[in-house]
Amino acid sequence: MRHLKMFALGLFALFAAPLALTPLAQGPHIAPAPVRMKAPDRGGRDLAAASPESVGISSERLRRLDGAMKKLVDDKQVAGLVTLLERHGKIVDFNAVGQRDVKSGEALLKDSIFRIYSMSKPITGVAMMMLYEEGKWRLDDPVARYIPEFAKLKVYTGKNEDGSPKLEDARRSMTMRELMTHTGGLGYVLNANNPVDKMIIDGNVLNARAPLQNMIEGLSKIPLLAQPGTRWSYSIAVDVQGYLIEKFSGQTFADFARTRIFEPLGMKDTAFYVPKDKLARFSEVHTGAGATLAVDANRPDPAFVPLGPSGGGGLYSTASDYARFCEMLLEGGQLNGVRLLAPRTVEMMRTNHVNPDPLKTMAPGTGWGLDFQVVMDAAAAGDSVPNGTFTWFGIAGTWFWIDPVGDLAFVGMVGHQSLQTTRAIHGLSRSLVYQAVMD
Known part of the structure; x- marks a missing residue:
């Protein structure tokens, strides 16, 4: 509690x-706004490592991203960060910097496991849409x-x-x-x-x-x-x-997610708890900054197996696992020949379904799809991502975005309880990614 x-x-x-x-449009129903772009079906891609230049990204400019993340750790704004950038189905930047736990001083690794909180929501949304495609609901x-x-x-x-x-x-x-x-x-x-x-x-x-x-x-x-x-x-x-x-x-939510999403996509470290044999890779949530940077001791035991798993905020995952989820959506519902959704269903998820007026204060230029935030007006959003980008983040700082226009996805993992700090990091990462894109 x-x-x-x-x-x-x-x-x-x-x-x-x-x-x-703030009230929405007149009347009890909300008309979908006309922001729609065809979801690509690009065929199986392997998410293998590749050079930035091979996908139109400047490695020299991309070093600014890695340098900025390192500076945040050096300045003790956060304990550690993992960032992963993929484009055209290739991973072109994947780095871990800092500590998973400032108390122990153990290094953060690329495969460290984080509490992703509300980044659970898009995964739950995909599960819902799989059942939608089976005719279970409209x-x-x-x-x-x-x-x-x-x-x-x-x-x-x-x-x-x-x-x-x-x-x-x-x-x-x-x-x-x-x-x-x-x-x-x-x-x-x-x-x-x-x-x-x-x-x-x-x-x-x-x-x-x-x-x-x-x-x-x-x-x-x-x-x-x-x-x-x-x-x-x-x-x-x-x-x-x-x-x-x-x-x-007819399955438990945890079993459905595991057997229908995580195992097919190869998300081997994503679950509603952290198994004991993986706890050495678990990254703690921290609070404070500078001399006050410390582990937040008020978090639930990551090894606890929930009876009622939270679709809104209960998952643990890694950067590479979540990148596989993002790539599946970027490819129009499939990954390496495994199809979870049809391209049209992915398009429906990333199409705005609400009158965006109430979102202007929180996030100008955005609307809401089916369990995703959607960028509708990049200029109003004051951000580098193009229209059609879909995105969200977790309360402890984890974040991602999927850009179907640039065929690009980014995943950031951090454990830090300060929205002021982490939201600034999110914006910084977007700017530093797109200044490195050369086409």
């Missing part, structure tokens, strides 16, 4: 603006069709004079599309000052020691933040998706 509240405070620093819940189906407990949800509208919550009936069920775009009205663990989020936190709804059915039962008793389809708010929706994956597939 202490960890959950700390997680909430950290995320609140980033998402305070969206929690104002985008505009009501969620209550599959989760009857959500059939009669209430919506929080304020407080009564006695301080009790003022509620109204939900006018309709949230749809599956809304569940995958954070527009269903669900709360999260972002803001303990928000009455709905506080109910989720105090109710220990995200409890890894209980099955996912318990989460559903808990959420069924907690009101929505808003009427479905009227507002965008980062939410517990992806954890709900984990429950639906179990219901649709």
Whole structure:
């Protein structure tokens, strides 16, 4: 519980603006915005190491990226970083610098294992879309069709004079599309000052020691933040998706992810826990900077095997594993002849599905696909990535982006609890990657 509240405070620093819940377009439904680019089906590529010049990147300029990451470690802004850049199916830059644990002083390695937190969400989204392709559900189906407990949800509208919550009936069920775009009205663990989020936190709804059915039962008793389809708010929706994956597939969520995604893609170090024989490679989360840089002792045991794995934030992974996931999406749903999704399905995931107005404060120029953030206007975003890039990050600093225009993907791994620091690193990495691209 202490960890959950700390997680909430950290995320609140980033998402305070969206929690104002700016209304979306008029009416209960959200029309998809017309940002769409054909997902490539490039054929199997091996992710072998290659020279930067062989894929149109200047090795001399790329050294600026490696130098900047090293300086962050030398200045004790973070304990260590692993970065991986791939283009045209080749890995052209892969470096580890710093320590996995400043207490022990052990070196960070390229295969170090990190808590990736919300970088779990795109993986959960891919699992959902695999089941979508099997005909298990449709985008505009009501969620209550599959989760009857959500059939009669209430919506929080304020407080009564006695301080009790003022509620109204939900006018309709949230749809599956809304569940995958954070527009269903669900709360999260972002803001303990928000009455709905506080109910989720105090109710220990995200409890890894209980099955996912318990989460559903808990959420069924907690009101929505808003009427479905009227507002965008980062939410517990992806954890709900984990429950639906179990219901649709007949497998546990962890088993589905392992047998249908991780093993086929060769993601050998990705799981909802770190096996004991791999703990020597586990990279701790740190806090502070300079003389105060230290291991954060308030994190869950990485070796704990969850009964209710979190689709929104429960995975551990490595840079090379996550790069394989990114390459699968970059190739239109396949990797080395193993196909998880059709190209059109990947295109649908990375197409904006919401009115982007509420995102302007948090991230100008972006929208939201199916469990991804999508860059719609690179100039407004003030970033080097082109339109059509899809991306996200984890609360402890891990980050990635996939650029289908430049046929490029980047994965960064770090364990540091300071959004101010890590978000600055994310922007720096994007600038330093694209200044090295020569075509």
